[in-house]
Amino acid sequence: MLRIRRVPAMLAALLALVATAPLAALPPDPVDVSAVDRPGDGGAAVFVRWRVPAPDETARAIVERSRTVAEATREGAAETPWILVAEVDPLLGQGDGYLVTGIPNSKGDRHASDEIVFRVAFIGTDGERTPAVEAAPVVARANAFLLDKIPLAIVCVVVSASVLAWILLSRAGWSVKIRRIAALEAIDEAVGRATEMGRSVLFVPGIQDMNDIQTVAGVTILGRVAKTAAEYDAKLEVPTARSIVMTAARETVQSAHFAAGRPETYDESSIRYITDEQFGYVAYVAGRMVREKPAACFYMGAFYAESLVLAENGNAIGAIQVAGTAEASQLPFFVAACDYTLIGEEFYAASAYLSGERDQLGSIKGQDLGKLFAAGAIIVGAILATLASLSPSGPMAGASTAFRAFFGG
Amino acid sequence: MTTKNTEQTPDGMRGFFVRLGRLDRRWIFLAMGLSIAVPILLKLRFPEVPGPMARATFDSIESLPDGSRVLLSFDFDPASKAELQPMANALVHHCASKGHKIVFMALWPLGKQMADQAIKEVLLEYHGDKYEYGTDYVQLGFKAGNEGVIKVLTTNVAEAYPTDASGAAASGLPLIADVRDLGSFDLVSTVSAGYPGAKEWVQYGRESMKPEARLTSGSTGVQASQLFPYYPAQLNGLLVAVKGAAEYETLVTEKYPVDRNSERLEQGRIRMGPQLVAHLLMIALIVLGNIAMIASRGTQGGAR
Amino acid sequence: MLRRTIPMLILASAGLLLIVAKFSPFTVSWQETVLGWFNILAAVAFVLGAGNLLAVNLEQISSRRPGWAYAAITLFAFAVTLVVGMFKVGAVPNGMHPDIHLAGAHDVPQAPFGWIYDYMLVPLTSTMFAMLAFYVASAAFRAFRAKNIEAILLLGTAFIILLSQTAAGMFLTGWIPEDSVFSFLRLDVMKRGITEHVQTAGMRAITIGIALGVAATSLRLIFGIDKSYLSKT
Numbered sequence A: 001m002l003r004i005r006r007v008p009a010m011l012a013a014l015l016a017l018v019a020t021a022p023l024a025a026l027p028p029d030p031v032d033v034s035a036v037d038r039p040g041d042g043g044a045a046v047f048v049r050w051r052v053p054a055p056d057e058t059a060r061a062i063v064e065r066s067r068t069v070a071e072a073t074r075e076g077a078a079e080t081p082w083i084l085v086a087e088v089d090p091l092l093g094q095g096d097g098y099l100v101t102g103i104p105n106s107k108g109d110r111h112a113s114d115e116i117v118f119r120v121a122f123i124g125t126d127g128e129r130t131p132a133v134e135a136a137p138v139v140a141r142a143n144a145f146l147l148d149k150i151p152l153a154i155v156c157v158v159v160s161a162s163v164l165a166w167i168l169l170s171r172a173g174w175s176v177k178i179r180r181i182a183a184l185e186a187i188d189e190a191v192g193r194a195t196e197m198g199r200s201v202l203f204v205p206g207i208q209d210m211n212d213i214q215t216v217a218g219v220t221i222l223g224r225v226a227k228t229a230a231e232y233d234a235k236l237e238v239p240t241a242r243s244i245v246m247t248a249a250r251e252t253v254q255s256a257h258f259a260a261g262r263p264e265t266y267d268e269s270s271i272r273y274i275t276d277e278q279f280g281y282v283a284y285v286a287g288r289m290v291r292e293k294p295a296a297c298f299y300m301g302a303f304y305a306e307s308l309v310l311a312e313n314g315n316a317i318g319a320i321q322v323a324g325t326a327e328a329s330q331l332p333f334f335v336a337a338c339d340y341t342l343i344g345e346e347f348y349a350a351s352a353y354l355s356g357e358r359d360q361l362g363s364i365k366g367q368d369l370g371k372l373f374a375a376g377a378i379i380v381g382a383i384l385a386t387l388a389s390l391s392p393s394g395p396m397a398g399a400s401t402a403f404r405a406f407f408g409g
Numbered sequence B: 001m002t003t004k005n006t007e008q009t010p011d012g013m014r015g016f017f018v019r020l021g022r023l024d025r026r027w028i029f030l031a032m033g034l035s036i037a038v039p040i041l042l043k044l045r046f047p048e049v050p051g052p053m054a055r056a057t058f059d060s061i062e063s064l065p066d067g068s069r070v071l072l073s074f075d076f077d078p079a080s081k082a083e084l085q086p087m088a089n090a091l092v093h094h095c096a097s098k099g100h101k102i103v104f105m106a107l108w109p110l111g112k113q114m115a116d117q118a119i120k121e122v123l124l125e126y127h128g129d130k131y132e133y134g135t136d137y138v139q140l141g142f143k144a145g146n147e148g149v150i151k152v153l154t155t156n157v158a159e160a161y162p163t164d165a166s167g168a169a170a171s172g173l174p175l176i177a178d179v180r181d182l183g184s185f186d187l188v189s190t191v192s193a194g195y196p197g198a199k200e201w202v203q204y205g206r207e208s209m210k211p212e213a214r215l216t217s218g219s220t221g222v223q224a225s226q227l228f229p230y231y232p233a234q235l236n237g238l239l240v241a242v243k244g245a246a247e248y249e250t251l252v253t254e255k256y257p258v259d260r261n262s263e264r265l266e267q268g269r270i271r272m273g274p275q276l277v278a279h280l281l282m283i284a285l286i287v288l289g290n291i292a293m294i295a296s297r298g299t300q301g302g303a304r
Numbered sequence C: 001m002l003r004r005t006i007p008m009l010i011l012a013s014a015g016l017l018l019i020v021a022k023f024s025p026f027t028v029s030w031q032e033t034v035l036g037w038f039n040i041l042a043a044v045a046f047v048l049g050a051g052n053l054l055a056v057n058l059e060q061i062s063s064r065r066p067g068w069a070y071a072a073i074t075l076f077a078f079a080v081t082l083v084v085g086m087f088k089v090g091a092v093p094n095g096m097h098p099d100i101h102l103a104g105a106h107d108v109p110q111a112p113f114g115w116i117y118d119y120m121l122v123p124l125t126s127t128m129f130a131m132l133a134f135y136v137a138s139a140a141f142r143a144f145r146a147k148n149i150e151a152i153l154l155l156g157t158a159f160i161i162l163l164s165q166t167a168a169g170m171f172l173t174g175w176i177p178e179d180s181v182f183s184f185l186r187l188d189v190m191k192r193g194i195t196e197h198v199q200t201a202g203m204r205a206i207t208i209g210i211a212l213g214v215a216a217t218s219l220r221l222i223f224g225i226d227k228s229y230l231s232k233t
Helices: A006-027 A146-169 A181-198 A212-231 A243-259 A276-290 A307-316 A331-337 A345-355 A358-390 A395-406 B013-021 B025-042 B050-062 B078-097 B111-127 B147-153 B199-210 B221-230 B241-255 B267-295 C002-021 C030-062 C069-086 C111-144 C149-164 C167-173 C181-185 C187-222
Strands: A031-037 A047-052 A057-065 A082-088 A098-101 A119-122 A201-204 A236-240 A272-274 A298-299 A320-325 A340-343 B069-075 B101-106 B137-142 B189-194 B214-219 B237-241
Touching: A006 B050, A031 A119, A047 A119, A047 A345, A057 A098, A057 B214, A082 A119, A082 A276, A119 A340, A146 A358, A146 C187, A181 A201, A181 A212, A181 A298, A181 A320, A181 A340, A181 A345, A201 A212, A201 A272, A201 A276, A212 A236, A212 A243, A212 A298, A212 A320, A212 C187, A236 A243, A236 A276, A243 A272, A243 C030, A272 C030, A276 A307, A276 A331, A276 C111, A298 A307, A307 A320, A320 A345, A320 B025, A320 B050, A331 C111, A340 A345, A345 A358, A345 C187, A358 C187, B013 B267, B025 B267, B025 C002, B025 C111, B050 B078, B050 B189, B050 B214, B050 B237, B050 B241, B069 B078, B069 B111, B078 B111, B078 B189, B078 B214, B078 B241, B078 B267, B078 C111, B101 B111, B111 B137, B147 B199, B147 C030, B199 B221, B214 B221, B214 B241, B214 C002, B221 B237, B221 B241, B221 C187, B237 B241, B237 C167, B267 C111, B267 C149, B267 C167, C002 C187, C030 C069, C069 C111, C149 C167, C149 C187, C167 C187, C181 C187
Parallel strands: A201 A236, A201 A298, A236 A272, A298 A320, A320 A340, B069 B101, B069 B189, B101 B137, B189 B214, B214 B237
Antiparallel strands: A031 A047, A047 A098, A057 A082, A057 A119
16 A cells, blocks of 8 residues: 555656656757758759757658748748758768758859758657757859769760870871771762763762761761762762751862862752751652662761651662661661661761771771770679679679769769 | 563462562552551551550659649651650640649740640640649740750750740749749650650750659650660650550550540550551561562572 | 861860860850850851752753752742741731731641641651651561571561560460560560660660760861861862
């Protein structure tokens, strides 16, 4: 039986327990809350950091930020001075911190935000929220160099260095052997055939404008074809889908006629602008092919859906066809329907190959070194990924992740 | 219409196949024309079983909270309309059925007209009572610049589109008045026929979207091979050609059926009938061509 | 000398500058600016192209060369579309500015320009694109021959893809359970394997080669090693 003297003490203890129960469910406030501008970026991103004193009692972390000057003037802004950024796992604030992106730039400075204050509050396991703790104001600023582009910079330097190195080496007399590219060897044969048959040569430089490197490569090959046509006295037709390409093609063909010693045979009207509209252009070219029946057709440049229409029409009229494009999706059509096809990088190597100059051939060798580098990276990455999958928690997993992260994966 | 052949042609079945190898292409064109026309006229339909990519596209939109803000880019023209308009229509119907707020734009000059068609035939037809211009949907129209437009959108939508397609100030349209950049959208979907299109959206737009936002694409069969590497890491969903459109239509119309003009949301499935017959014809032609090649081995005039 | 030196200098400086500009947020937008300049140039050059179109077709009509009727149709279509579009003939008045004719909408079906688009451009371009189906069939008949091992593999792949893209794929192998040991024999599974692994690998390899080709070509042009684009006259 209870002694009467102990009842007040027990009552007091019970009261204390009841009074403190709600406070015991609330986790401790966030500690060491700070916000730092993310380094090496274009602005608009900040790392928010905090420590979690009692992880077992903390369910979520709420990250909020103050309004910018522009946001503060909006209707209703006064009632809600804080904008909810995210509700996240509380442990995300440790280490580097939680990355907040999309911070608006200041009106006066496109590369920096206003001063922003971030604050963090915790939600306990019972759903109760702690008071928010503010960090010192931070400005999300753009930095001079984008750190996430370092891998791209390294690859650029490696590829450029290998190309330039081989140019210098070939100038110094190193042997540069390039394998025979049948499509380019066939240019003379095709133009000669057209001359024998008394029919024209058709050259289609693609349907894109001069800002596309494929068109530049195509016009370069046009110069070679035009020179051969001038030497053989064959009629060359060049319908273009862009006005600037027409101008560039005219310059190129005229230069080719001069180089061949036949300036009087240059006919400006054989290089004409048709239309920008893709299928309007191919309708003209297809109709022209069926009526004029050129003996040789060259398709060199950027092509899309019209590639098969051109190639099949050329096949129907019995022309010898040489195609070259870097549009990977159109290559199968050209390969199926044309006599010779320059696939991807062969097309870009064409101008160097046709020139025969040591410098340019050296650049092709340098490009091959770049390919070796890519192949090596693929093999290393594949081995690391395979080893990582066999041992997900081993050191290879970390190496594989780091390797992928370096290349932007 | 077979070509005359002066070379020696064997007799019998072998000779038949050798002559078949020299078949005038016009017979092939006629066969292809019939294989497309007859199923259309007979209204041949086949059941579609949606594949994982169509499901992923469907889930990307379905899992968004109702009323999310989505950007639909119509990057194709009338030439690809037959292949892409069905999936575009299904996309619009799906987004509207979820009550998503839709911003239409185009990177191709004639893409705006494709979007107008989807708005007229699908959005206003089936959801006109719930969708009000400016608040629930906006047509921004075409903007020249190819991938440059996407790059501007990554930082400042108002700079790329100060007005909508009809010239109304963007700041006066509630749906986009507070849109800052691509990060303001919960979903970006492009229906693309080539350049500029899905690849450019992945290369230039993906990074600026919110990490939890979705990027999906519908593309022609020819272009799809360039997009497979991006699925599912950068592209959350990918619809490929008419097959993808038909699969996606199946998913959308099963969940959100319509009670009138249902053929507007069945165009992909309608096209699967001729696709089946045409593909079978192609297989038959390939087999016949190879038999002709084997049959003509050893004769002077080989099959072409 | 100026005709060759100045273009080379412009190309070299612009090329190097834009490469370096890619790596800093302060200059990363320069590429769009330059692209904008190019678009302006291309728009101005369009006038040049239109002038050339007129000149060539008029000459063909006046000399009555074979096919001159096509030239006449071309010029007629060009003139009508230009006038109807530029002056917004028959445009639907703008609700906000009904008195200003040029504020009207001319690209709607009710306006002549929209009519030209809906009933001429759309059917014509769709027709040209649809012709691909016929050409694919004739190309397949002519070119897909099993002459060697690679061609046989190609044909087998083609058959799998052609069948799996249609209901025939489900009809032929859809009965094989997806979770069975033999699920790899399903045509849709084979198609996925081919497109996601084999095709993707090949496409990536070609793309890497193309990217390196672009890099090498650009470096040749930037450093003036390839001068074939310059006039030699």
